[in-house]
Amino acid sequence: MKKIINSPENFVNEMLEGIYSAHPDMVKPVAEDVRCFVSAKKINGKVGIATGGGSGHLPLFLGYVGEGMLDGCAIGDVFQSPSPEQILEVTRAISSGAGVLYIYGNYNGDIFNFDMAAEMADFEDGIKVETVVAGEDVASAGPSAPGQKNTRRGVAGIFFVYKCAGAAAAEMLNLAEVKRIAEKACENVRTMGVALSPCTVPRVGRPSFELGEDEMEIGMGIHGEPGIRRGKLASADAIVDEMLKPIIDDIPYAAGDEVAVLINGLGATPLEEQYIMYRRVSQILKEKDISVYRAFVGEYATAMEMSGASITLFKLDDELKRLLAAPANTPFFKQMQL
Amino acid sequence: MKKIINSPENFVNEMLEGIYSAHPDMVKPVAEDVRCFVSAKKINGKVGIATGGGSGHLPLFLGYVGEGMLDGCAIGDVFQSPSPEQILEVTRAISSGAGVLYIYGNYNGDIFNFDMAAEMADFEDGIKVETVVAGEDVASAGPSAPGQKNTRRGVAGIFFVYKCAGAAAAEMLNLAEVKRIAEKACENVRTMGVALSPCTVPRVGRPSFELGEDEMEIGMGIHGEPGIRRGKLASADAIVDEMLKPIIDDIPYAAGDEVAVLINGLGATPLEEQYIMYRRVSQILKEKDISVYRAFVGEYATAMEMSGASITLFKLDDELKRLLAAPANTPFFKQMQL
Incomplete structure (x- = not known):
């Protein structure tokens, strides 16, 4: 293992400290947790879009937080899901009355934790959350039959889902519309x-x-x-x-x-x-x-x-x-x- | 050698074909030579900025050809200089009456070929060419004494020279001014x-x-x-x-x-x-x-x-x-x- 790091334990947090210090005009942490990552610019009345997932995939996932794309990202250890509490903190920070859309890749840990965060956001804060799970790796499974769950892995193609949903939210479309567009992007x-x-x-x-x-x-x-x-x-x-x-x-x-x-x-x-x-x-x-x-x-x-x-x-x-x-x-x- | 290529002989030209087909709105070849690479947008009366060098350093050098930066790039084989003829063709294509500035890294092959191209451009076409050679690798040699030749290698820092000189040319400053700024960037x-x-x-x-x-x-x-x-x-x-x-x-x-x-x-x-x-x-x-x-x-x-x-x-x-x-x-x- 030949890596330019200080210690495996600090890999994720030191990487995040580097990103925050390099781009203070664009991104910031919330809830005193560097793994709760949000845009420095909040637009009132806009649908918030959150993503998240394991570290080790830069620029995925957090790299697309910014103007015209995503509002926040919950960050896990390398190749591991963030916690429901971290996702909830991001959700709270980016919510501004128009609801929040979760867009993330099709991995069991992420699904479990994002679903739990969505329930907590609704129950504790009254934030309406919708979810779109992206999975487009044709090597990972066959196409899903109508009405059946998609079992394909989400990989690089989520970039296009972020881009289109982010642009739709920037046009101030409502939560149902932004979700429809994210789903259409996934289908294509x-x-x-x-x-x-x-x-x-x-x-x-x-x-x-x-x-x-x-x-x-x-x-x-x-x-x-x-x-x-x-x-x-x-x-x-x-x-x-x-x-x-x-x-x-x-x-x-x-x-x-x-x-x-x-x-x-x-x-x-x-x-x-x-x-x-x-x-x-x-x-x-x-x-x-x-x-x-x-x-x-x-x-x-x-x-x-x-x-x-x-x-x-x-x-x-x-x-x-x-x-x-x-x-x-x-x-x-x-x-x-x- | 584990590379996604077709053959070592075609590595550079196929890479260039890929770039031209990916960005047809931004860049194009001239003189029927894929290694003579210029911006698709030419601004009349602007100082043209050309660079060049060996392949294998993407996004250096050609990647900075575009609005607000460079106008053209002559492309050599992997780690080898382009020919004077290729540099000349790029110079001709980007010249629009205000002169051309060459900015490239401090390597002997490049210096020789760019100098020859500058002479040919002046003699054959009456194009006034000025040159700034970037060399900022402090590991490669000590600082040069006043009036002495800089013997340091040019590496990634040329990006800042391109950026500042490119912005100066986009402000329609004249050749002497764009050269002064490129030199100042090199010094810093x-x-x-x-x-x-x-x-x-x-x-x-x-x-x-x-x-x-x-x-x-x-x-x-x-x-x-x-x-x-x-x-x-x-x-x-x-x-x-x-x-x-x-x-x-x-x-x-x-x-x-x-x-x-x-x-x-x-x-x-x-x-x-x-x-x-x-x-x-x-x-x-x-x-x-x-x-x-x-x-x-x-x-x-x-x-x-x-x-x-x-x-x-x-x-x-x-x-x-x-x-x-x-x-x-x-x-x-x-x-x-x-």
Whole structure:
């Protein structure tokens, strides 16, 4: 384990202290707990959006707290859920009368703790909370039948859900509308990843899994959850071909459709390689007459020093495009009006 | 060598094809050469700013081509200079009557080729070219005596030179003024790096150097140039203490001075660790009563998958602050007016 840290025990809190001291104009802690992270700017009467989850995925989750995106984030230990009490404190801090929407990834610990926080917020403070659970990793499970629970993992694609729901809240839409948009974004986003090397949770001190010197695992999750195929490292084009097919096949696409694309580095994969992957994605989409409204390439949801990447397609309609095009200004994601 | 690429030979050009297809509204190639990279937006009568250098450092160098920063970039092979002809083509494309300023890092190959391009631009096209060579790595050489050539390497701190010179050009200042500001930025910026693991140049196929399982090298350059001390991996705070002291000592600082800080990840070092480093930088500056106007944390100048980071301090006056605060919109760096 070769990390620039002081001690595994202080990894999360010292990282947070660094973020607060680097961006004091944008974010602040509440309830005297550095893990209760909120925007420095509160807009009265706006639906508050909270997220949360384990640490180790920067810029996910807290990095999207800021103007035009999220209002708060409850932060857990590395790869662990925050507590219901922390989520409740964030909820209280960001509530301003229009209700609060929780958007987080599909993991059991998070679901349990966010549900409990929502009940406490309603019971103790009379804050109306709605919830949207994002899960779009096509490698993790099949599509859910109508009315059935989605069992897919939430990974990098939650960025698009944050962006559209955040823009909707910034337009001062009401809680039901912001929730509808977050749900629509979830329905239109699909992701798959590939891992080339593991990461090490600081407190554990050994790699989360092993991969041979010439191996990759297609479909692996951002905590090292098993993928769908382990094999010899292939070329960039072959990797993209294998990942993109199930992503495209999972939603009905027709010629003339429009998408946003996210190529997400998992931590140790250079930006150069991410663009080589995007090159191939762009070729395939062109062949299928699917046009790219906007491409995002970089680290949006990592697993510390894991090597690998994920591909996300986000199918757009006019409403989602309008919301995606809106400006945003957070410590980690900035966009001028498109 | 575990890379997501198709072939070492096509690494640079396929990366560039990916960037052009991802950001067609922002950048384009000229002279039918993907390595001649310019902004899609040309402003008449503005001083053009060109940079260039070897590939493998994304987002350096080309990533800062865009509104409020640079106008063009000539791109070499991995860790190699672009040719004079490529620099000349970029110069021609971005010239619009107000002259062109070259800003690049202090490497012999680049100096030779940029100087030749400047002569050709003057002789063949009558384009007036001025040059500022950035070199701010305090680990690479001592300070230069007055009137002597600066022998320090240029590393991540060139970001601040680009930002201030780019903002000055966007204010429509003339060539002499933009050059004066670039030189002033160079005089006020200092950097030092630390490496924990090497990177592999694709065509070479083996790591550029070796470091033991528990070793780090303080002061190493972004191509693996020797640093000032190799030793056992220390704590984040101890590493920062060792790096920051020579940076601060190199410029006279007094209580009440103001700086911008850049913590730059070299490629494989997680953002979490970069913020743990920033936390300590912030503590030390507070002790010295040096205030931080703005902190930048992330990957600004990498060495592909090298693990490590650099710290840059940029000493500010009112003019540099005004220019740093100006908006910018490039594929890799976006900032609203501060």
